[in-house]
Amino acid sequence: MIIAVDGPAASGKGTLAAGLARHYGLPCLDTGLLYRAVGHAVEAHEDAPDFEARAIAAAQGLDTGHLDNPELTTARAGSLASKVAVIGPVRRALFAFQRDFALQPGGAVLDGRDIGTVICPEADVKLFIDADSKARMERRARQLEARGVKVDRYALYHQIEERDARDRANPNGGFYPAKDAHLLDTTLLDIEAALRAAVAIVDGAM
Numbered sequence: 001m002i003i004a005v006d007g008p009a010a011s012g013k014g015t016l017a018a019g020l021a022r023h024y025g026l027p028c029l030d031t032g033l034l035y036r037a038v039g040h041a042v043e044a045h046e047d048a049p050d051f052e053a054r055a056i057a058a059a060q061g062l063d064t065g066h067l068d069n070p071e072l073t074t075a076r077a078g079s080l081a082s083k084v085a086v087i088g089p090v091r092r093a094l095f096a097f098q099r100d101f102a103l104q105p106g107g108a109v110l111d112g113r114d115i116g117t118v119i120c121p122e123a124d125v126k127l128f129i130d131a132d133s134k135a136r137m138e139r140r141a142r143q144l145e146a147r148g149v150k151v152d153r154y155a156l157y158h159q160i161e162e163r164d165a166r167d168r169a170n171p172n173g174g175f176y177p178a179k180d181a182h183l184l185d186t187t188l189l190d191i192e193a194a195l196r197a198a199v200a201i202v203d204g205a206m
């Protein structure tokens, strides 16, 4: 069983994907970490003329065994990720790893932006998770505060909006709900309720 979980920044898709993976006993891949790792690798060259070339090289040489680096979870890494994510050859370099992960025997859960549209259009179940931008900002703020990070909510809101706009406009992206995706709006749902709703969708689709 392959479950695709897509949606914008801080929509709750990562938490839901992990919950679904636990519920169905499947491995889970947070594909945003791949883009974050590439962005992080070229951080020092953000304004350099060869930024693109460096990002492509970083994507092609990415060590997928080291995605648990806490530095990849920062807002800065998210913003850099969305900058490298518009580069077509970067997306192509990351494609095979994601595709292989999806097709492993027994199935998998993958969360990202283009899982249901590009990486695995044949996924058994596709979920597109959304929530209004204020709710997403508030969730991300609480996550960061729980880690002891001081949060400027106004700046965070604009950071998320800016990243969403760049992602939606990404000509190489595929960031839209697949025709056969189930839409799940989590604005008014806590984690448990959202997971129950997602499990009901997956069970109903099998």
Ligand code: C5P
Binding pocket: 009, 010, 031, 032, 033, 035, 036, 078, 081, 082, 083, 085, 111, 112, 113, 114, 115, 163, 167, 173
């Ligand atoms: O999901 P997360 O917020 O970690 O993703 C970081 C960035 O990586 C996104 O804003 C997006 O630009 C990019 N991304 C992507 N395709 C994916 C996953 C993430 O373009 N499948």
